Amino acid sequence: MELKVVGHRVKRYDGLAHVSGETRFVDDVIIPGTLTVKALRSPVSKGLVRGLDTSAAEAMPGVAGVITAADVPCNAYGMVPEQPVLVAEAIRYKGEPIAAVAAVDEDTALEAVTRIRLDIEEQEPVLDPLEAMKPDAPKVRPEGNVYMYGQRPFRQIVFGDVQTGFKEADLIVENEYFHPSMEHAQLEPQVSLAVPEASGRLTIHTVSQALYFHLGMLCGILQMEPNDIRCQAWAARTGSAWRHNAGFSDLNLAGGTVGGGFGAKNDLHADHVTALLALKTGRPCKWRWTREEEQLYSTYRGAWRMTIKDGVKKDGRIVARQMKSIRDAGSYTSLNAYVVDKHCFLAAGPYFIPNVYVQGYCVYTNKPPASSMRGFGVTPTTFATEVQMNRIAAELGLDPWEIRFRNAFRLGELTPTGRVVSSAALVEVLQKLAAQAGVDLPADLKALTSARKGEAS
Amino acid sequence: MYSIELKVNGRPYSVMVDLKTTLLEVLRDKLFITSPKVGCNTGDCGACSVLLDGRLVRSCITNALTAAGREVTTVEGLARPGEIHPLQRAFHEHYAAQCGFCTPGMILAAKALLDENPEPTRDQVREALSGNLCRCTGYVKIVDAVMAAAQEMAGAGALKAGRG
Numbered sequence: 001m002e003l004k005v006v007g008h009r010v011k012r013y014d015g016l017a018h019v020s021g022e023t024r025f026v027d028d029v030i031i032p033g034t035l036t037v038k039a040l041r042s043p044v045s046k047g048l049v050r051g052l053d054t055s056a057a058e059a060m061p062g063v064a065g066v067i068t069a070a071d072v073p074c075n076a077y078g079m080v081p082e083q084p085v086l087v088a089e090a091i092r093y094k095g096e097p098i099a100a101v102a103a104v105d106e107d108t109a110l111e112a113v114t115r116i117r118l119d120i121e122e123q124e125p126v127l128d129p130l131e132a133m134k135p136d137a138p139k140v141r142p143e144g145n146v147y148m149y150g151q152r153p154f155r156q157i158v159f160g161d162v163q164t165g166f167k168e169a170d171l172i173v174e175n176e177y178f179h180p181s182m183e184h185a186q187l188e189p190q191v192s193l194a195v196p197e198a199s200g201r202l203t204i205h206t207v208s209q210a211l212y213f214h215l216g217m218l219c220g221i222l223q224m225e226p227n228d229i230r231c232q233a234w235a236a237r238t239g240s241a242w243r244h245n246a247g248f249s250d251l252n253l254a255g256g257t258v259g260g261g262f263g264a265k266n267d268l269h270a271d272h273v274t275a276l277l278a279l280k281t282g283r284p285c286k287w288r289w290t291r292e293e294e295q296l297y298s299t300y301r302g303a304w305r306m307t308i309k310d311g312v313k314k315d316g317r318i319v320a321r322q323m324k325s326i327r328d329a330g331s332y333t334s335l336n337a338y339v340v341d342k343h344c345f346l347a348a349g350p351y352f353i354p355n356v357y358v359q360g361y362c363v364y365t366n367k368p369p370a371s372s373m374r375g376f377g378v379t380p381t382t383f384a385t386e387v388q389m390n391r392i393a394a395e396l397g398l399d400p401w402e403i404r405f406r407n408a409f410r411l412g413e414l415t416p417t418g419r420v421v422s423s424a425a426l427v428e429v430l431q432k433l434a435a436q437a438g439v440d441l442p443a444d445l446k447a448l449t450s451a452r453k454g455e456a457s
Numbered sequence: 458m459y460s461i462e463l464k465v466n467g468r469p470y471s472v473m474v475d476l477k478t479t480l481l482e483v484l485r486d487k488l489f490i491t492s493p494k495v496g497c498n499t500g501d502c503g504a505c506s507v508l509l510d511g512r513l514v515r516s517c518i519t520n521a522l523t524a525a526g527r528e529v530t531t532v533e534g535l536a537r538p539g540e541i542h543p544l545q546r547a548f549h550e551h552y553a554a555q556c557g558f559c560t561p562g563m564i565l566a567a568k569a570l571l572d573e574n575p576e577p578t579r580d581q582v583r584e585a586l587s588g589n590l591c592r593c594t595g596y597v598k599i600v601d602a603v604m605a606a607a608q609e610m611a612g613a614g615a616l617k618a619g620r621g
Binding site: 011023028184185259260 | 548
C-alpha cells in the first residue's frame with residue numbers, strides 16, 4: 001500500500017502563519033472598548049472571608065464592573081463540581097480569586113483591586129500531604145483531606161497476590177521516591193477574552209486545551225445552554241446543572257490556537273471570570289494572567305511520594321510489586337483523581353509482573369489545585385519504576401539492560417489492570433536503542449523477541 | 458504624554474506615550490502589530506523580541522521613549538511581497554515552530570545573529586538564541602533551521618558576489 005503521509009515530510013498547516021507572525025493567539029484578538037480584568041486573590045492559604053466590600057472599587061472612575069461569589073449563577077465547577085469560581089467564604093489556597101474587576105485600563109483595574117475591602121479570619125493551613133493524612137490534621141475541606149474512590153480513600157489495583165509473590169522471591173528491594181511539583185511554564189500565559197455579541201450570544205476566545213469539557217463547565221457556571229449536544233452530555237456527566245432552553249445557543253467558545261499547554265490549559269482558569277464580567281458589563285472583557293500569577297496560582301504537576309517494594313528472583317525477574325503513592329493534589333480535585341488513576345494503572349510499567357498491589361492516594365492540601373501535566377501521573381510512575389529497575393539490577397549484580405529484557409512484556413501477557421497485551425515491542429525497542437547507543441548486547445538478548453514466551457520466533 | 462516618531466517595518470508612525478509605556482505596548486496596543494508576544498513582561502522569555510536599529514531588544518523592558526526616531530523591525534517586516542525570508546522558510550520547513558508563540562522572537566534573534574555572523578557554528582546559534590525560550594521543540598529543530606537558513610543565505614551571497 002502506498003502511504004501518503006507516513007514516511008513523508010508533511011508541512012504544518014499553520015507553519016507559514018507562525019513564521020510570518022500572522023497566527024492570532026487569544027491575546028492578539030484586539031477589540032476596541034475591551035475592558036481589562038484583574039483579580040483580588042487571597043493573601044492567605046486558609047481562612048474565612050468575614051467581610052467583602054467592593055463599593056469603593058465600583059465607585060472608581062473607569063471601573064465598569066466588579067464581581068464576587070454573589071454574581072456567579074452556579075459557583076461550583078470541575079470534574080467533581082466543587083471548585084468555586086470566586087470564594088464565597090472558605091479560602092483554600094493562597095492566591096484563590098475572591099473578586100474580579102473590569103476597568104478601562106490595567107492601571108485602573110489594579111488600583112480598583114486595592115480598594116476592595118477584605119476581612120479574613122486566617123486559619124491554620126496544612127501544606128504537607130503526609131501531615132494532611134493524619135486524623136487530627138486541619139481540614140482542607142469539611143469532608144476530609146483524602147479523595148474517596150468509592151468507599152476507599154485510595155485507588156486500588158489488585159493483580160495476583162503480592163504476599164505469595166514475596167514468599168517466592170529471592171530478594172526484596174524496597175525504595176522510596178519523591179517527585180517534586182512542576183510548573184508547565186508554557187510561553188503563553190492564561191488569557192481569556194469574552195465578547196457579548198449583539199445577538200445575545202457570548203463568545204469566549206479561549207486558550208483551552210479541552211474546549212468541550214470547558215464548554216460544559218461554563219454552561220453549568222453561567223446557567224447557559226451549550227451549543228453542542230456533546231457538551232450537554234458532558235455537563236450531565238459532571239453533574240453541572242444548567243438551564244436548558246430550546247432554541248438559540250447562548251455560548252460560543254472560539255479556540256484551538258494555544259501558545260503551549262502541556263496540561264496547563266485543561267482546567268478553567270480565566271474564561272469563567274471574563275464571561276461573568278462581560279455579561280455584567282455588556283462589554284468585551286480580557287484577562288491576561290501575569291507570569292507571576294501563572295507561576296504561583298495556575299495548575300501544575302503535583303508532587304508525588306512513592307514507595308515501591310519489589311520481590312525479585314536472582315535472574316532479575318520481578319515476581320511481586322507493592323506500590324504506595326501519595327499525590328499532593330492541592331486544594332481541589334480538578335483532574336487529580338484521574339491523574340492518580342493513570343499513575344496506578346501503569347505501576348508495572350512496560351513489564352510483566354505476576355503479582356501487583358497498588359494504593360494511590362489523592363490528598364488535599366492548602367495549595368493551588370494541582371492538575372494534569374504531560375502524562376497525567378504516568379511520568380512520576382515511570383521515574384520511580386525505572387530508577388527502581390536500575391537499583392534492582394545493582395543489587396543483583398545484573399546489567400541494567402538485561403533486567404529490562406528479562407521483565408519486558410511479551411505478547412499475550414496481562415497488565416496489572418487485566419488487559420491483554422496485544423501489541424508488545426519493548427524487546428525490539430531496547431535492541432534498537434542498544435544498537436544506536438553502541439551497546440553490544442549478549443547474544444541471548446539479541447535473539448529475544450516480543451513473541452509469546454515459549455513460542456519460537 | 459509625549460509624541461514620538463518611529464519607523465516600524467519601514468513605515469513611519471507617530472504615537473503618544475507616557476513615561477512608563479513600553480515599546481511592546483506601542484507595537485501591540487497602539488499599532489496592532491501583534492507578533493511580539495507578552496510571555497513574561499519581565500524581559501526573561503524573549504517572546505517580545507524585536508530589532509531596534511538592527512539590534513535585538515526585548516520590547517517589554519524597552520521604554521518607548523528610547524525608540525523615538527529609530528527603526529523597529531518585527532517578523533511582519535521580514536517578508537517581501539511573494540517572497541518570505543530564508544529564516545522564515547527554514548523555520549517552516551524544519552518544523553522549528555510548534556505552538557508558534559516564541560517563533561517571531563526566535564526568528565528575529567536568529568536574524569540579529571546572521572546579520573553579524575553569517576556563518577555561525579551550532580554552538581554560536583545556541584548562544585545567540587539563549588535569551589529566547591521555547592517550551593515545545595527542545596531547540597534542536599530551531600538550531601537546524603538557523604543553520605539551514607545561514608547556508609542558504611551564504612549561498613545566495615556567493616552567487617551575488619559571483620555575478621557582481
